Amino acid sequence: MSREQSDYDVIVIGAGAAGLTAAIAAADAGSSVLVVEADVQTGGSSRLSGGHFYVAGTSVQREAGIAEDSADAMFEHYMTFNQWMVGPSIVRRYCDLSAPTFEWLTASGVKFPTAMLYVSGVGDVPRGHQPEGGGQAVVLALEAQLASRGIDLVLATRVEHLICDDAGSVSGIETSDGPVNCGSVVVATGGFGANAKLIAEHYPDAAKAGNWGWYIGSPMAQGDGLKLGQEVGAALDGHNKGLLLTTPGFSHDLEVLLPDWLILVNPEGRRFVNETAPYTVLGGLIQRQGGTVFAIFDEAIRAAAKRTPFFNAYWVDEVLAQKADEGIIIRAESIEALAEQTEIDPKALKGTIDRYNKDCDQGGDSVFFKKTQGAPQPIETAPFYAVEVRPAIICWTGTGLRVDAEVSVLGTDDQPIPGLFAAGETVGSLHGDRYIGGGGSFGPCIVFGKLAGENAAAYASGRRIEP
Template identity: 50%
Template sequence: MANNDYDVLVIGGGGAGLSAACRAAEEGARVAVVEAHKFVGGSTALSGGVFYAANTSVQKAAGITDSAEAMFEYYMTLNQHKVHPSIVRVLCDESGNALEWLRSLGVEFLPEKLYVSGVESVARGHAPTQAGAGITAALEVKARELGVDIACGTRVRKLIVEGRRVVGADVGGAPVRAGSVVVATGGFGHNRLLLNRYYPEAAVHGDWTWAISAYTCRGDGLLMGMEAGADLDGLNRGLLLPTPGFYKDLDVMLPSWLVLVNRDGRRFVRENVEYAVMSGAIKEQLGGTVFAIFDDDARQHGKPDPAYEAYYKSGLLTFNWSTDRLDEQIKKKKVLRASSIEELAELVGVNAATLVTTIDRYNKDVEAGRDALFGKDASLMRTVVKPPFYAAEIKPAIVCLTSTGLRIDQEARVLNDADIPIHGLFAAGEVTGSVLGERYVGGGNSICNAVVFGRIAGREAAKHAIAASTTA
């Protein structure tokens, strides 16, 4: 057996990869991280960093009683049991421990920032004070303290396989041998071919489709894993965000003063429903797209929802619905304008009588201070009465994350199509396909997945490598 350069080689330096590296080093392994970008962090560093977890000290400090069992039940129910219960069970059971580990590294989660990030009644969205960048910064510090070697600016495209065993990777044209390899390369949001093949729900929107993940997320891990014999799981899954297609700027939530209607001219959802389920609600409508209706008063005075003002001020989000931006889109005909609701209905191609009824009922609800159909907070509603009237098409086309990926088991071992672990190969985070389902359970689902299974992959990869070395 050739001498190994490292016990564990981690490919990808985002939240999952850094978590794996730290855990493997804690087990006593010699660890290296190879990152394609010029610095570590990946998509985790670009995110708000919300961590979805149950039974945490932060919840207890906020007076919230929660359990991994309750989180599991919600997770499985929202996904209609179309996810692997054994995998989800691990995620739920370990979510609290993973969050406490991040806190021990100095990541701050305050009770007052805890919020309901899904469509359940329990606050499980743990927002860190320094967003996702704060999480990856703490992980990098810990990794370096543990002696992990980190090489940035190097893309890995091929695993070294000998006799059905993964024994390393080609790193920048040079072979690096390791007792175990952890693939944590993120998704494939920036690879149009892979989107067409594995996430057609996103690709169908053509040039409207764009990804907010790190630009290095091109599916390398998916491809090299498949070449090594890995099976895939989670076809056509991911998280899409709604967009009017004005600009390629991130705006997670549509403002609540919009009225969303489908091609029948009817409302179909609460306009500020959590982004975890909004794209699914839009997708189910005829044609898979809908229209946002508003009037001239909203065009002139519409503001972001108060709950998201801090994100807009920080620059993390961009408000697409400001007066200057809307005026620009009106000139480009991306926003249609009409002197009456009937005329607007004709422009967008919906039944005029139905749309008139929808808007009339909505206006009466605003005046009554009660959304009788969908229960939207009346303080966030605006009447649609002042002409001209406007409509903008909305599509679920911003790729937040992709969930088709390498099939793994509870120990983060990568499986082949016979469900047999590939010797020496582990994976964690967005590159895996066995954890996230058709419905994103709530803000922080992906960060929880990255850290929980990153730690598991690191632990198991270290055990595997050290055991093999001892045997040899």
């Protein structure tokens, strides 16, 4: 079947932020577009997210007095932060397109107040842009544009297979209702955080968490895009990449920061990190210690741990007392007894606490330079507590379809599969071992969604895709 005989120019699989953006971009390029979504509503995990956008060189930054940030600076930071163990061409494309795509999104009605600009992740340049209304507001703003562009949306329909023509080009989709033909396809089905089998296969670090692990995204995140792509010869990228957030495992509350009044020790009984380190790196640092560490504090600290906007579910006095009574938290009358129950070398643990207490007496942290809200609190009043902490909350998954800088899906022969593009969490070629910062997963959904839609439209119309 020729492209002229297709039912649609472009079919987008998935109606999260990436898919909706791709559909709008393809329609704006003159294509007829169908969006197919497995869920009963649009948004996917994007609707549940904060909708933050990691980007450099924006009008919001300039309004905040940050005039010198640039795509070049963002690229250098991104690559250095990940020790250049990510694809430079993909990262470069994201950095170059992030600001113009951000401005496109603001023109679509999404508001990013200057007051909500913040330093995201590790660094000192504010690149985290937080929208009013979070990810849901972004999804609603995008969804509102479908009807005016004549974009067809089908919900509660899962794509079962991709269709290829005799030349090997992707030319349609197969659903339970039958085939739909097209000129090109954008796969934007999200990640696989809700699929335990794929977690075990592609994200073993997350699988190690066992029954501690849980996923914060949509239950529809089943990894459909990986299956669809592999069936037509796509390569995967980003094995064992993703973001794990820390938890004491008391409940499924998303409270991932640690209070500044505790210390973390590894199985050898030594501190290994500034306990207030960004969530973007803390999970990885714990993984380097074997995946399980202990938060240590004393009775005086526990009794003073009151609820705050940041600490409401775990690190508060009555919750900690209850969990100790239940035996979930270890409580002991001496440091030596605490070490015995945690199977930590008592001399190492006592030495670590003695050194920390000496620093507290001197008003600082000479080892990891932790800054505290008030005076640092020594650990010296019995009973003493040890709380097991693990990186176990799956925020997003990083294994996905391998793409080039135009988000064309690459086959196992490293050549583009004609007519197939990917965007959002389905892309596996962007992330390294460490998460760049808040907005570093949602931002690419918009950036690469727009690029995928434009390039899918160009392919469907027979135009050459220009970088």
